[in-house]
Amino acid sequence: MYPLFDINGWEIPAYNLCASLAAIVGCALALPALRRAGLGLARAIVLLLIMAAAFLIGARLWNTAANPGNYLGGLKWYSLRWAGLSFYGGVMGAAAALVAALRLWKQPVWAGLDTMTLPGGVAFCIARMGCFLNGCCAGRATSGPLGVIFRAKADYQQVLSEWLPFLSASRAVHPTQLYELAGAALGLALVFWLVKRLRLRQGAFFLLYSAWFSAVRLAVLQLRALTYPNIIKTIVYPLLYVTIILLGITITLRRGRARLTPSEIKRIKKG
Numbered sequence: 001m002y003p004l005f006d007i008n009g010w011e012i013p014a015y016n017l018c019a020s021l022a023a024i025v026g027c028a029l030a031l032p033a034l035r036r037a038g039l040g041l042a043r044a045i046v047l048l049l050i051m052a053a054a055f056l057i058g059a060r061l062w063n064t065a066a067n068p069g070n071y072l073g074g075l076k077w078y079s080l081r082w083a084g085l086s087f088y089g090g091v092m093g094a095a096a097a098l099v100a101a102l103r104l105w106k107q108p109v110w111a112g113l114d115t116m117t118l119p120g121g122v123a124f125c126i127a128r129m130g131c132f133l134n135g136c137c138a139g140r141a142t143s144g145p146l147g148v149i150f151r152a153k154a155d156y157q158q159v160l161s162e163w164l165p166f167l168s169a170s171r172a173v174h175p176t177q178l179y180e181l182a183g184a185a186l187g188l189a190l191v192f193w194l195v196k197r198l199r200l201r202q203g204a205f206f207l208l209y210s211a212w213f214s215a216v217r218l219a220v221l222q223l224r225a226l227t228y229p230n231i232i233k234t235i236v237y238p239l240l241y242v243t244i245i246l247l248g249i250t251i252t253l254r255r256g257r258a259r260l261t262p263s264e265i266k267r268i269k270k271g
Helices: 014-036 041-066 087-104 109-134 151-160 176-198 204-221 230-256 262-270
Strands: 004-007 010-013
Touching (some): 109 176, 176 204, 204 230
């Protein structure tokens, strides 16, 4: 693909550029949404900074625990590089920071989680495009029409192909980055429409999108060429995804039968 962008003689890594763009776009979408949710400008900015730090810390700690072999070389767990980051660890860290801040400031938690769902989903899609351009996070070998050959990685793939056949440079692989990007983008539109159409309570957008997103990840999991330990790939991740799917749907259904709050009634009347 295009792991490096050449801009007037400056070579910029595609992944770093997309990851930075994802953070910028996510914050640009989140800031006015947080203001509309009732936070002042200063608190909204502080919250985004705290969530960004919590995301990076959570993503690195999760990756360290799930893929310790990733840190046997030059990459260290305390590194500031845009590498060795696990998305779910980052989301858990950012969500924990968000909930803690909202409770401290006596703001509605479910409304806050809904507010950050769209910016988070859009940011993920942009970052996944960076993964595709960089050639990282690709899938297993395939002879199907959707297969892609990441030529920029052919040199080291040829060396590893004897040990890890799914990394063969001579064979196309599943572009799992694009599968996840498409699933995440489609889910944003469908879940947003569903929540509005059924006039579901606050928190439904976050809960149902989390369930949808985890279903997408579960479906793509078997196509990914993960180097994690087998227990992570076959037990931990599937169990995590299924748990989130069930919790998202169950909590939405249970809350749907509960009494609406005055703010939710007002929101529904506005349409």
